[in-house]
Amino acid sequence: MPHPNSTAAGSNERVDGFATRAIHFGYDPTLYGGAVAPPVFFTSTYGFESMGEMDAAASLGGKLYAREHNPTTEILEARLANLEGAEAALTVATGMAAAGTLMLGLLSQGDEIIVHQTLYSNTVALTRDGIPRFGIKVIPVDLSDPANLDAALTPKTKLVYFETPVNPTSEILDIAAISARAAKVGAKVVVDSTFASPALQRPLEHGAHIVLHSLTKYINGHGDVLGGVLLGDRGTIAHLHSHGLRYLTGATLSPMTAGLIMRGLKTLPLRMERHSRSALTIAEKLADHRAVAWVRYPYLEGSPGYEIARKQMSGGSGMLSFGLKNGFDGARRVLDRLELASRGVSLGDVETLVMHPASILRARQTVRPEAKPVEGVGDDLIRFSVGLEDEADIWDDLAQALEGA
Structure with a gap:
């Protein structure tokens, strides 16, 4: 069980603050010989004592192979989800792996995605040159005025994607206003919150559905690893795990990288x-x-x-x-x-x-x-x-x- 923990309002247990949870959440040292820092599990596969055990593991979502399951990575995912206020998280190899896993995992031929006209240059390449090859329509819109979204929304709009603050301009977009308009057609709002980190901004609290971070940046903070994360409701993240990560991108985060990111997260x-x-x-x-x-x-x-x-x-x-x-x-x-x-x-x-x-x-x-x-x-x-x-x-x-x- 997580130690210490954060509980719902009304519980008799204490609710720990952000800094405490950034250091402790999702890890119980007593389960690992008292080790204060979470261990790093280096393994590519998992062995089972019987076919029954292997069947049980497979039925729980394929916890058979390290591309989809690693204890170190799962501690990091639990901690990030808690700090962001999300139900679940999926860590991947880079920030662009997060964007690719998201779009390939949730969009199909004939779907539409609305993006802010200014994005990180490689995300521009993904949305301008990458996903349109698969029959996905990308509609750039100036979201600095949320009212501009209305004319672009259609029943085919599945995602509205933007950064705030925007890379590299530091422009600020109104998450709540954009989310309210996207709700008219049931589109999911995705916010790349890399420039802020969950220490300063939590888009889910303002109506967004999914949050993306390049873990390479502030969350790790030391310029020595690459990583990315997607955070949101449990069902969406499970889908991205079982489809996007498992066979669309395969962009698994290294357990050593997960350990280093947890070290950075503490500060x-x-x-x-x-x-x-x-x-x-x-x-x-x-x-x-x-x-x-x-x-x-x-x-x-x-x-x-x-x-x-x-x-x-x-x-x-x-x-x-x-x-x-x-x-x-x-x-x-x-x-x-x-x-x-x-x-x-x-x-x-x-x-x-x-x-x-x-x-x-x-x-x-x-x-x-x-x-x-x-x-x-x-x-x-x-x-x-x-x-x-x-x-x-x-x-x-x-x-x-x-x-x-």
């Missing part, structure tokens, strides 16, 4: 508090800098979506975007001058990371001329993932770099 609320505090300070200073044309950060007063962010997030997270008055060339000069921050395409690490999407696109176009810019991502946009270094050091590095803008 998630502390890290998100620090990321959020430092990022707000950096955003405020950027907004006052003479070289900066605009700044977008969820908790920056006056930033688009500020009021919605305050309603559905308990902190602004560590992600912000900004543009320079000198545009593309200025952005490249700034990135070249940075000394503490690392130029890198990931985010959510303890290290500060920065990227210029337009430069990545132009580099890719030299070998893939068909590569297209993501909607809403201009030549000037810089994505800045504020790490856990001293706040003053992060700003000093950025300020000296901006002198070359």
Whole structure:
């Protein structure tokens, strides 16, 4: 049984807080020789003492092989589901494996999916070039105004998919308003909440049906593993497990990776508090800098979506975007001058990371001329993932770099 546990209102048992559950939920050390940290189970298959035992395991959902069943991974899934407020979770090998498992597992030929016009670039590739090959219609919509959803919804709409905050713009979308409109046709709402993590935002509380995270980012937080997770009701997650993971993608999470993610998860609320505090300070200073044309950060007063962010997030997270008055060339000069921050395409690490999407696109176009810019991502946009270094050091590095803008 989980130790400690969180119980329903009205129970005589205590309800533990988020930080306590992030450390303990779903694991009882007394079942594993008193080991404080959950053991990592390295096995590809499971043996049985009799055919009867094997039949029983198979009847319970195929707990025969490690692609579908691993004790370490299941502890992580139970803990993540609890923190997100979901009935169940399914962990997979990467964030893109989560997106692929979701869409291939729930959509069929003739179905429709509505997506926000701005998404993570590889999710754009999946929805623009990938799933349409299977007869699935993808409809991009500007969901910054939820009313735009009404004209796109049809009886064939199965999923409405978006990120909030949006990668890489840090745009905020109204989960409750979008969910209320999607309910008119019974479409499931899927929110990629990677930029926030469950420490700051829990979309299911605002009407969403499924939550996706790249575990590579804040939930692990240390830039040393890849992983993804889908969270939602028990029936949907069971279907994605038995179909999406079992034979559509086979994208199993390594048990070692699961153990490392649980280690990172234990400090998630502390890290998100620090990321959020430092990022707000950096955003405020950027907004006052003479070289900066605009700044977008969820908790920056006056930033688009500020009021919605305050309603559905308990902190602004560590992600912000900004543009320079000198545009593309200025952005490249700034990135070249940075000394503490690392130029890198990931985010959510303890290290500060920065990227210029337009430069990545132009580099890719030299070998893939068909590569297209993501909607809403201009030549000037810089994505800045504020790490856990001293706040003053992060700003000093950025300020000296901006002198070359």
